[in-house]
Amino acid sequence: MSAPLRIAIAGLGTVGAATAQILRDNAAIIAARCGRSIEIVAASVRDPGKKRAVTLDGIRLEADALALVAPDVDVVVELIGGQEGIARALVERALDAGKHVVTANKALIAHHGAALAARAEQQQTTLAFEAAVAGGIPIIAAMRGGLAANRIQRVAGILNGTCNYILTTMERERRDFAEVLADAQKLGYAEAEPSFDIDGTDTAHKLAILASLAFGVAPDIAAVHCEGIRRLSLTDIDYAASFGYRIKLLGLATLEDGALLQRVHPCLVPIAAPLAAVDGAFNAVQVDGDAVGRVVIEGAGAGGAATASAVISDLMAIAREDRYAPFTLAASQLQTVPPAALAVHQGCYYLRLTVKDAPGALADIAHAFAAQHVSVHSITQRTTEADRGAQVIVITHATNEAAIAHAVQHIAALPISLAAPVVLRIEP
Amino acid sequence: MSAPLRIAIAGLGTVGAATAQILRDNAAIIAARCGRSIEIVAASVRDPGKKRAVTLDGIRLEADALALVAPDVDVVVELIGGQEGIARALVERALDAGKHVVTANKALIAHHGAALAARAEQQQTTLAFEAAVAGGIPIIAAMRGGLAANRIQRVAGILNGTCNYILTTMERERRDFAEVLADAQKLGYAEAEPSFDIDGTDTAHKLAILASLAFGVAPDIAAVHCEGIRRLSLTDIDYAASFGYRIKLLGLATLEDGALLQRVHPCLVPIAAPLAAVDGAFNAVQVDGDAVGRVVIEGAGAGGAATASAVISDLMAIAREDRYAPFTLAASQLQTVPPAALAVHQGCYYLRLTVKDAPGALADIAHAFAAQHVSVHSITQRTTEADRGAQVIVITHATNEAAIAHAVQHIAALPISLAAPVVLRIEP
Numbered sequence: 066m067s068a069p070l071r072i073a074i075a076g077l078g079t080v081g082a083a084t085a086q087i088l089r090d091n092a093a094i095i096a097a098r099c100g101r102s103i104e105i106v107a108a109s110v111r112d113p114g115k116k117r118a119v120t121l122d123g124i125r126l127e128a129d130a131l132a133l134v135a136p137d138v139d140v141v142v143e144l145i146g147g148q149e150g151i152a153r154a155l156v157e158r159a160l161d162a163g164k165h166v167v168t169a170n171k172a173l174i175a176h177h178g179a180a181l182a183a184r185a186e187q188q189q190t191t192l193a194f195e196a197a198v199a200g201g202i203p204i205i206a207a208m209r210g211g212l213a214a215n216r217i218q219r220v221a222g223i224l225n226g227t228c229n230y231i232l233t234t235m236e237r238e239r240r241d242f243a244e245v246l247a248d249a250q251k252l253g254y255a256e257a258e259p260s261f262d263i264d265g266t267d268t269a270h271k272l273a274i275l276a277s278l279a280f281g282v283a284p285d286i287a288a289v290h291c292e293g294i295r296r297l298s299l300t301d302i303d304y305a306a307s308f309g310y311r312i313k314l315l316g317l318a319t320l321e322d323g324a325l326l327q328r329v330h331p332c333l334v335p336i337a338a339p340l341a342a343v344d345g346a347f348n349a350v351q352v353d354g355d356a357v358g359r360v361v362i363e364g365a366g367a368g369g370a371a372t373a374s375a376v377i378s379d380l381m382a383i384a385r386e387d388r389y390a391p392f393t394l395a396a397s398q399l400q401t402v403p404p405a406a407l408a409v410h411q412g413c414y415y416l417r418l419t420v421k422d423a424p425g426a427l428a429d430i431a432h433a434f435a436a437q438h439v440s441v442h443s444i445t446q447r448t449t450e451a452d453r454g455a456q457v458i459v460i461t462h463a464t465n466e467a468a469i470a471h472a473v474q475h476i477a478a479l480p481i482s483l484a485a486p487v488v489l490r491i492e493p
Numbered sequence: 494m495s496a497p498l499r500i501a502i503a504g505l506g507t508v509g510a511a512t513a514q515i516l517r518d519n520a521a522i523i524a525a526r527c528g529r530s531i532e533i534v535a536a537s538v539r540d541p542g543k544k545r546a547v548t549l550d551g552i553r554l555e556a557d558a559l560a561l562v563a564p565d566v567d568v569v570v571e572l573i574g575g576q577e578g579i580a581r582a583l584v585e586r587a588l589d590a591g592k593h594v595v596t597a598n599k600a601l602i603a604h605h606g607a608a609l610a611a612r613a614e615q616q617q618t619t620l621a622f623e624a625a626v627a628g629g630i631p632i633i634a635a636m637r638g639g640l641a642a643n644r645i646q647r648v649a650g651i652l653n654g655t656c657n658y659i660l661t662t663m664e665r666e667r668r669d670f671a672e673v674l675a676d677a678q679k680l681g682y683a684e685a686e687p688s689f690d691i692d693g694t695d696t697a698h699k700l701a702i703l704a705s706l707a708f709g710v711a712p713d714i715a716a717v718h719c720e721g722i723r724r725l726s727l728t729d730i731d732y733a734a735s736f737g738y739r740i741k742l743l744g745l746a747t748l749e750d751g752a753l754l755q756r757v758h759p760c761l762v763p764i765a766a767p768l769a770a771v772d773g774a775f776n777a778v779q780v781d782g783d784a785v786g787r788v789v790i791e792g793a794g795a796g797g798a799a800t801a802s803a804v805i806s807d808l809m810a811i812a813r814e815d816r817y818a819p820f821t822l823a824a825s826q827l828q829t830v831p832p833a834a835l836a837v838h839q840g841c842y843y844l845r846l847t848v849k850d851a852p853g854a855l856a857d858i859a860h861a862f863a864a865q866h867v868s869v870h871s872i873t874q875r876t877t878e879a880d881r882g883a884q885v886i887v888i889t890h891a892t893n894e895a896a897i898a899h900a901v902q903h904i905a906a907l908p909i910s911l912a913a914p915v916v917l918r919i920e921p
Contacts, residue, residue: 083784087642087784090644090783091642091643091644091783091784094644094709095641095642097709097822097823097826098637098641098821098822099641100823195639201782201784201785201786201788202788203635203638203639203640203788206634206635206638206639207631207634207635207639209526210631210634210638210806210809210810211623211630211631211634211635211803211806212631212802212806213523213526213527213805213806213809214515214519214523214801214802214805214806214809215519215802216518216519216522281522281525337770337772339770339791342765342767342770344765354629354802355518355519355798356511356515356519356629356798356799356801356802356805357629357792357793357798357799357802357803358629358792358793358796358798358799359792359793360629360630360631360790360791360792360793361789361790361791361792362788362789362790362791363767363788363789363790363791364785364786364787364788364789365785365786365787365788368786370783370784370785370786371784371785371786373642373784374640374642374643374782374784374785375639375785377641377642377784378638378639378640378641378642381638381641381642382638385815385816385817386816387813387815387816388813388814388815389813393526394525394526395525395528398525
């Protein structure tokens with residue numbers, strides 16, 4: 066057996082503490098499986114005096130994370146978070162010093178991944194971030210390894226457990242968004258400042274990383290079209306269910322005609338599709354490859370132990386001296402492709418129109434779609450409380466975003482229109 | 494870029510031809526992703542004169558597979574199949590000559606995996622078999638890599654597409670086993686001699702390999718308790734559905750108190766469980782780890798292109814010079830643990846008893862369970878056509894196999910009993 070792999074952990078929060086705990090509890094099987102033991106020699110914490118659940122005997126504690134880049138450290142594990150500041154400075158310094166880096170920092174990788182990969186390559190060191198996407202789900206290893214023979218056609222994922230928990234709870238308990246969010250905050254499933262999760266930013270970070278691996282491009286977070294779940298109503302969840310769909314916040318990436326379309330938004334997913342069945346705080350990623358077809362991986366997307374499982378899998382690959390570029394391709398080969406305009410997106414749509422319950426309303430609506438050559442799959446009128454008029458639910462056949470946008474704009478301006486139309490994309 | 498990895502393919506059937514085709518179609522991305530091109534220098538076929546869909550220009554064709562172990566070959570890809578004969582001879586000769594071996598041969602690995610791993614280790618060469626379990630699903634890489642930090646608690650899988658197709662079709666089309674099997678044979682989804690699939694042998698092979706990876710033991714196919722799906726009736730599929738379950742053929746492995754329990758049998762799975770939703774010819778594997786929790790991977794379990802995707806992923810790992818032992822642990826560290834007796838298995842059970850529709854029948858049945866300390870969760874009597882008596886459906890709380898066996902034996906011997914009881918295990 067070779068010499069131990071010596072690691073330093075920056076940040077002993079939930080994930081850092083779980084990493085230390087599992088490295089201790091499962092030390093024997095980890096060493097047997099990768100042929101070396103993994104030894105924590107140092108850690109950095111904001112408050113060295115704080116009492117912790119995990120034993121830190123024999124671990125050097127530093128107040129300054131940058132001090133972890135030390136001669137007796139082979140790998141720096143960055144668990145501080147944030148796309149700039151100390152996290153970025155630490156990762157850059159560690160790579161430049163020829164240390165391997167393992168990180169769970171999706172913001173850092175989504176924003177600076179390509180530059181950091183080039184830095185790692187220059188020093189012939191490893192930059193690994195399995196824990197940055199979908200927690201314990203080994204999706205990055207799968208894309209870099211098990212699915213690497215495939216030309217990837219599409220990646221789609223439920224990548225944020227908070228959003229999926231809120232949507233699942235709204236549906237199950239028949240409650241409104243604001244109420245469920247408030248409860249989730251009380252229970253610790255959502256942050257006090259929830260916008261990072263519920264506006265889709267966190268999903269966008271993870272999607273940009275997955276798209277990079279899938280299509281051989283540099284992560285391009287700025288190009289992600291991003292809509293969150295704030296405006297979703299129980300009404301639409303119910304109507305969607307009555308038509309055989311569940312509403313999920315998905316991150317989706319496709320490469321078509323040399324342009325990359327990355328989008329994060331709520332979608333109607335057919336009830337029988339694998340992603341529709343993913344409940345609560347679970348995450349799942351669906352990869353469509355030209356050889357393998359559809360592969361779906363589901364598991365815990367967050368939580369200390371699950372994320373630590375991913376961190377340690379990266380450490381074990383380093384211990385075995387697996388050689389791979391951070392984004393599979395050499396940094397110099399990562400392409401920069403133009404973002405596709407959402408207007409050219411092809412797909413089916415769900416629309417809910419609130420209109421006056423008057424003769425001719427349906428005809429006006431049908432005409433607006435016909436004028437844009439949008440083919441309607443079903444159109445259903447449901448009368449609600451008298452003063453709120455009628456709800457018209459339209460499911461279209463495949464069409465494009467621009468045509469829908471024009472039709473909706475036209476309908477919203479009609480005298481029959483009583484409220485802003487709700488438009489949701491349907492994803493197979 | 495390093496020198497090409499030179500491979501020889503033994504067998505150009507469905508998987509072999511697809512492997513050659515994908516290596517050609519996706520040559521550029523494969524080379525970019527693993528830093529080397531992969532070049533087929535030779536192949537062996539039974540009939541060198543046969544016309545094939547795939548171009549074989551520049552590929553040396555041999556009638557004798559053993560001739561593929563040649564100086565210009567780095568990796569032998571064994572796609573002949575069978576646990577003995579030419580497949581085994583070829584793999585042994587290739588390993589002994591210091592060649593890497595990639596195989597899709599589950600029978601060979603399940604029967605001789607540990608001995609072959611020791612041979613590979615002796616020559617410091619790689620023996621890889623991602624394609625042997627669940628086709629295109631990268632489950633072996635996940636267990637060896639992405640989930641390797643975990644102490645695995647349980648592996649459960651739908652590992653045979655033919656069985657899952659038959660069960661799904663029985664349920665969906667409300668038809669009997671024999672009829673659906675006959676149709677599946679006509680459509681090519683089942684073999685003319687189907688026993689290898691429907692009696693669970695194929696699932697057992699794959700399970701033994703998964704159990705080896707999960708628990709660090711040598712594959713022990715002889716110890717797998719194996720029941721197939723021949724005796725499953727639509728009646729039980731219907732009753733199961735009415736209680737919230739679907740029936741699936743699962744392979745399941747657990748290690749408890751130092752004993753390994755490996756079993757293949759039809760199970761009732763709760764309708765909301767991920768494995769219940771896996772339809773048609775798809776496969777799925779659920780791994781429960783102490784850190785990561787439950788991870789489920791679903792995808793195509795068979796078919797030329799999907800299986801070739803797995804074969805090529807192994808080739809790419811060899812091209813990158815990833816270093817791992819075939820079963821993760823060094824061959825000398827693979828343990829031989831005693832098989833657990835099925836009698837000690839703990840779980841819930843579904844029983845269907847056909848009894849005379851007479852006063853006291855339910856009391857007799859209830860008494861038989863009470864005598865074995867089996868706690869009943871629900872007991873439901875449904876009267877059927879007069880001459881066939883009543884059907885009593887019992888769902889038990891967790892109990893053990895021995896208690897159930899005794900209770901059933903007692904009930905079968907009662908004067909009220911009209912037919913052999915049906916007993917199915919319920920899996921969470």
